[in-house]
Amino acid sequence: MTIVNPSILPGFLELLPEDQKKFDKLRAIIEENFKKYGFVNLDTALIEKEEILLSKGGGETSKQIYRIAKESTAQALRFDLTVSLARFVAMHAHELNFPFRRYQIGKVYRGERNQKGRYREFYQCDIDIIGNDKLSLLNDAEIPSVIYNIFKDMGFEELSFHINNRKLINGFLYSLGVADIESCLRTIDKLAKIGKENTCAELISQGLEGSQVDKIFEFLQEASNEALIERAESLYCDNESFIQGLRELKALYVNMQKFGVDKKNIKIDFSITRGLDYYTGSVFETFLNGYEAIGSVCSGGRYEDLASNFSKQKFPGIGLSIGLTRLYYQFSQAGILDELLGEGERQVLVLPFSEADMDYAIEIVNELRKNNITSQLYSEDGKMKKKFAYADKLNVAYSLIVGENERLDRSVAVKNMSTGLQENVKIDRLIDYILEG
Amino acid sequence: MTIVNPSILPGFLELLPEDQKKFDKLRAIIEENFKKYGFVNLDTALIEKEEILLSKGGGETSKQIYRIAKESTAQALRFDLTVSLARFVAMHAHELNFPFRRYQIGKVYRGERNQKGRYREFYQCDIDIIGNDKLSLLNDAEIPSVIYNIFKDMGFEELSFHINNRKLINGFLYSLGVADIESCLRTIDKLAKIGKENTCAELISQGLEGSQVDKIFEFLQEASNEALIERAESLYCDNESFIQGLRELKALYVNMQKFGVDKKNIKIDFSITRGLDYYTGSVFETFLNGYEAIGSVCSGGRYEDLASNFSKQKFPGIGLSIGLTRLYYQFSQAGILDELLGEGERQVLVLPFSEADMDYAIEIVNELRKNNITSQLYSEDGKMKKKFAYADKLNVAYSLIVGENERLDRSVAVKNMSTGLQENVKIDRLIDYILEG
Numbered sequence: 001m002t003i004v005n006p007s008i009l010p011g012f013l014e015l016l017p018e019d020q021k022k023f024d025k026l027r028a029i030i031e032e033n034f035k036k037y038g039f040v041n042l043d044t045a046l047i048e049k050e051e052i053l054l055s056k057g058g059g060e061t062s063k064q065i066y067r068i069a070k071e072s073t074a075q076a077l078r079f080d081l082t083v084s085l086a087r088f089v090a091m092h093a094h095e096l097n098f099p100f101r102r103y104q105i106g107k108v109y110r111g112e113r114n115q116k117g118r119y120r121e122f123y124q125c126d127i128d129i130i131g132n133d134k135l136s137l138l139n140d141a142e143i144p145s146v147i148y149n150i151f152k153d154m155g156f157e158e159l160s161f162h163i164n165n166r167k168l169i170n171g172f173l174y175s176l177g178v179a180d181i182e183s184c185l186r187t188i189d190k191l192a193k194i195g196k197e198n199t200c201a202e203l204i205s206q207g208l209e210g211s212q213v214d215k216i217f218e219f220l221q222e223a224s225n226e227a228l229i230e231r232a233e234s235l236y237c238d239n240e241s242f243i244q245g246l247r248e249l250k251a252l253y254v255n256m257q258k259f260g261v262d263k264k265n266i267k268i269d270f271s272i273t274r275g276l277d278y279y280t281g282s283v284f285e286t287f288l289n290g291y292e293a294i295g296s297v298c299s300g301g302r303y304e305d306l307a308s309n310f311s312k313q314k315f316p317g318i319g320l321s322i323g324l325t326r327l328y329y330q331f332s333q334a335g336i337l338d339e340l341l342g343e344g345e346r347q348v349l350v351l352p353f354s355e356a357d358m359d360y361a362i363e364i365v366n367e368l369r370k371n372n373i374t375s376q377l378y379s380e381d382g383k384m385k386k387k388f389a390y391a392d393k394l395n396v397a398y399s400l401i402v403g404e405n406e407r408l409d410r411s412v413a414v415k416n417m418s419t420g421l422q423e424n425v426k427i428d429r430l431i432d433y434i435l436e437g
Numbered sequence: 438m439t440i441v442n443p444s445i446l447p448g449f450l451e452l453l454p455e456d457q458k459k460f461d462k463l464r465a466i467i468e469e470n471f472k473k474y475g476f477v478n479l480d481t482a483l484i485e486k487e488e489i490l491l492s493k494g495g496g497e498t499s500k501q502i503y504r505i506a507k508e509s510t511a512q513a514l515r516f517d518l519t520v521s522l523a524r525f526v527a528m529h530a531h532e533l534n535f536p537f538r539r540y541q542i543g544k545v546y547r548g549e550r551n552q553k554g555r556y557r558e559f560y561q562c563d564i565d566i567i568g569n570d571k572l573s574l575l576n577d578a579e580i581p582s583v584i585y586n587i588f589k590d591m592g593f594e595e596l597s598f599h600i601n602n603r604k605l606i607n608g609f610l611y612s613l614g615v616a617d618i619e620s621c622l623r624t625i626d627k628l629a630k631i632g633k634e635n636t637c638a639e640l641i642s643q644g645l646e647g648s649q650v651d652k653i654f655e656f657l658q659e660a661s662n663e664a665l666i667e668r669a670e671s672l673y674c675d676n677e678s679f680i681q682g683l684r685e686l687k688a689l690y691v692n693m694q695k696f697g698v699d700k701k702n703i704k705i706d707f708s709i710t711r712g713l714d715y716y717t718g719s720v721f722e723t724f725l726n727g728y729e730a731i732g733s734v735c736s737g738g739r740y741e742d743l744a745s746n747f748s749k750q751k752f753p754g755i756g757l758s759i760g761l762t763r764l765y766y767q768f769s770q771a772g773i774l775d776e777l778l779g780e781g782e783r784q785v786l787v788l789p790f791s792e793a794d795m796d797y798a799i800e801i802v803n804e805l806r807k808n809n810i811t812s813q814l815y816s817e818d819g820k821m822k823k824k825f826a827y828a829d830k831l832n833v834a835y836s837l838i839v840g841e842n843e844r845l846d847r848s849v850a851v852k853n854m855s856t857g858l859q860e861n862v863k864i865d866r867l868i869d870y871i872l873e874g
Binding site: 377 | 503816
């Protein structure tokens, strides 16, 4: 038989069991919090019609999507979870209960240039709250509190929400006389990344005058939340969008605190604009204190109309996205996965000494499982040394050794694999012994 | 803006929230049992190199796969989870701990002809135990007990495992002088589906003589387990494969009982052959008593060598697969989803009477979540009637109504949405009240 070299495509992350357990723990923390906040699971198809995926127009996306060569209908793999959500909401509007709170955790595909830490297949974890025609502003403030709890559960003491409002910054730039606001916003969004000098040069190259650029930097300059609000108010800007944006930002700041986010974790930051033209109101980025180098771990914002490409009905919403695969990679690079997650669930392994002890060993493993204890029987032949090596590699909590003595007096030699201590336990006490740790 | 008609490709199942909850419950039962038995999650890439997917040779598979039109490397979506497992084991053999017990629950893709109840995107739920060079026969008997517990947890009282052994049936046909054993097996496997007459005709058309066909049917004929074993033994067949197969089948029958499967749930059935040439020993199919029309809900078997296409090392294994999407569809068609799963997890909805009650309502929802109670705040404007309609549609367990009276005496009007009864509960008793149901 010809042997095909077993290999995987570049840009795809595949984990060995012990690492997968950590990945799954991060995922579980995210999913539990999504559920606790009343979001329901939506599991859309991975393949969409190309006309759906590219309904906003092609551009970079068109180059990155994975096209399927099948049948006459042009189709491709989803590149995010939002397009499918929009398509789903437009299709099922009359069957949904608005505000519709959905979460989705799923793989998406982008054929980006291959580079370290960038994956072509990666998990996105999204929540969105979708209104029918309108949606209370209070929802904007609730979304960060979900994030807050997720990262607390992962073990981070403090995080910083950088918040801003697109209406405010749009209005500000408009009243400054900036012509191409979109490009200007995209540049401003990079400030923290590329520095003031480069940002400045880029703005000038977009045709802004020096005095405009000065005013922009003056406005963006970091300060306390109160000082920033005062700075915005003291402009006495009469642009409608600016006024509404400022009102919304102030409400967001106050309401986030009501939902349990401490004041010290909120940072108004006029330079956060979330480049995409998609967002129209509140926007935010999340940084982990002490791990700022990781960059923003979660971002999101308010949009005016989710499904404008698919429906004439208006569906405003607020959403966020966590790039789980990238997050896992970054935590792993920072060496903090173990520290954060501690020991994963560890199982119990039953090791019969010889063939003669097998029936008794099966009886024990049956009993463990009946009591919902994750457990496994080592049923291969071999020396005890080999059996212990298996237990070690499996990183089990307990090895239950069953030999002739144990079988005859209906007991088990329980070896605590962390301490190395071994104790003889009667079978009728075994479950309690294990459960009590 | 041009409106693109929101639609989904045919052959893709997408569920609304209430149905998705049921689907997720089935999935959770499967996953919990996989874990309890010590299987660990493996999450392979959805896209594989085409040479990996088609390493066994093309045929029907080559026509059905979803090819990706990207870059020079031919690639496509996985059509099952086994090929990726084989590739993974061959790639990481030196890093794995054998026997390697992995589970995977994931979507697979087959561009089959579109028909009712057949999906092009569907979930497979697989477990496999892979040995390095050898693997104890006891594992064959453990696999059905996982299934047994899964369907018990889903609410099925009784199921029937139809078990057989490929070595036995191969040896039997060989000693009968059947030339093309593979084709003959595939035909026999259809017996229950197409009936004796059609099976007979197909065998004759394959060149078998009438006397051979008679002997085959005589052998296959249903009887009690004990009678079937006696029938096989009384053949005094001296074919090596037959002898070993019979020995293995008898051991499987006895060992399944040790792992907790009741004798009455096991049915030796010589006609179960699992058409694929992949299987080399124990094979089984699972039927739900009272729902035989659904067909086999889970099947699996023993194979000699998982990764023969990818490695010269030998990896024998035993595995099973549940087609979850199809199972969900069948349960839903049979109208038994609700009966099986009962009420899903239901949440709590906090309904503030007016804007003035909002802060108090936020305080309450914060408290509920702090106590891990799935809950949500209705923060939209509107009449109470609209708010109750939302609660009804969301199928919540409790609506917590918060108006001026409640706010002033720090209580909540708790409406049990099943009984319609409403009770005033002080805020410091609220969590206990909800948790106690």
